[in-house]
Amino acid sequence: MDFRMCIACSKRYTSPRLKETRVEYRRVMLEKYPDAKDWRHIKFSDACHFGWGPQGRVHVIRRAWERHCPDCMPAEKDQKRLHCWAAVGYDFKSQLVWYDIPGNSNGKMTMQVYRDHILEPVVGGWLREGQSFVLEEDNDSSHGTSKSNIVRAWKEQSSLESFFNCAQSPDFSPIEKAWQGPKQYVKKRPCLGR
Template sequence: MKRLKWAKQKVKWINEWENIIWSDESKFEVFGGDGKRYVWRTPQEKYNPKCLIPTFKSGQESVMIWGCFVKNKLGPLVKLEGKITANVYVKEILEKHLLPFINNLEDKENYIFQEDNAPIHTANIAKKWKEDNNIASLPWPAQSPDLNPIENLWDELERKVRNHRPLPKNQDDLWKILQEEWFKS
């Protein structure tokens, strides 16, 4: 019901969507997929290193990122490490990355920041920081990642990473490829 109410309130929006700074976190895995990997090779190529898919013996390696965009402009891509608390979110993401991005936008006072209802986003310290920095927030219905267009951007980034050659072999490779593909977009 809350999602429907939210959608009905926004149904007449046209130009307003151009002033939304869409944001989210996402996790990218070094060896993602359904576990099935196919390699086509001739019998002579059986042990050729160029025709093998690397494997790993430890747990799944991944890189957690935060990013944002507005209309037709990509914002920063930030690698998240360790436990992200509300304090870390404010100091490391909002202050160091979001604020400079907003300050470089024309008519920066007219933008509205979108984020989901994750506890780090709704914590008092985060709310106060946004208020102190005059950052308007778009109210967001709970459990609604499908409404956020950044999810499409994450899907496209995932496809580009999976099509990148060579494939990433570790977290450092993955982070480099994520940055490369993000800024190509």
């Protein structure tokens, strides 16, 4: 089946099906927000995880159409993590919101943590201040991607307008690139387990 195991590296190619999905997503979004000024009221949000401690190599299995090479850079296998969330937009940047995920060692945010530590105190605060915005989120299940859950109920009750970014398309959200600087800085700190 032409599967290969290699050391995890960042994937640079997309499948033909994902390319079609991305084109369709962009078409729909440009119909909804056709002018550049229409995007000024969108707050792009994302979570980031900073890891420290013993490092290891993560092996992954790549499909035939994905990039694979023998010299892939090893990804870090973090033993400890700090989690934070933020949002950016036109002439806007939020504070970093640090949160913990009790009982969860893999770093995956839960819907309860998202609602109780981010939506209610932070996003809800913006709504109570009277700010008018649309919240962009990635397709993480903790953001309430299913039809009925506590996050979707909170959004409806709070009248929060939001949309999910196209799956596997982090380059469509400007906040994704904002994490690179802090992560590179943290990696250079010798006191963090290197």
